[in-house]
Amino acid sequence: xxxxxxxxxxxxxxxxxxxxxxxxxxxxxxxxxxxxxxxxxxxxxxxxxxxxxxxxxxxxxxxxxxxxxxxxxxxxxxxxxxxxxxxxxxxxxxxxxxxxxxxxxxxxxxxxxxxxxxxxxxxxxxxx
DNA sequence: ATTCTCACA
DNA sequence: TGTGAGGA
Numbered sequence: 479x480x481x482x483x484x485x486x487x488x489x490x491x492x493x494x495x496x497x498x499x500x501x502x503x504x505x506x507x508x509x510x511x512x513x514x515x516x517x518x519x520x521x522x523x524x525x526x527x528x529x530x531x532x533x534x535x536x537x538x539x540x541x542x543x544x545x546x547x548x549x550x551x552x553x554x555x556x557x558x559x560x561x562x563x564x565x566x567x568x569x570x571x572x573x574x575x576x577x578x579x580x581x582x583x584x585x586x587x588x589x590x591x592x593x594x595x596x597x598x599x600x601x602x603x604x605x606x
Numbered sequence: 607a608t609t610c611t612c613a614c615a
Numbered sequence: 616t617g618t619g620a621g622g623a
Contacts (some may be wrong), residue, residue: 488608488609489608489609489610490607490608490609499616500609500610500616501616501617501618502616504610504611519609519610519623520609520610520611520623521608521609521610521623522609522610543621607620608623609620609623610617610621610623611620611622612619612620612621613618613619613620614617614618614619
């Protein structure tokens, strides 16, 4: 199982997953919209959860929201969705399709990854 | 080969 | 937001 909060994705992978530039992704971080961890060498390591967040940010930007508004919106969505998530155990990705998919990405076996936010969400399952 | 920070002829 | 410099 891969925990959704495990920091295992490099910038390159996230670029492919989100179709966003490293510049844009770092900019989101500068505005406290995401909080990737760092490797010993200082490289950012993103979790699946981070990627989902980035996808939401991308959508809101396309709707014309500025960074301040997006942060407020994200916080609001988080608070309402967190109440139910807090009581449950950590979320996991299904061991079959999504895990194999992630492994392909991590191994570099899969180069082009035309995924949209909507596509990505289908890889996850809420564990109750 | 990748990513990081900083700064803008 | 892009991009080049300079370093890890």
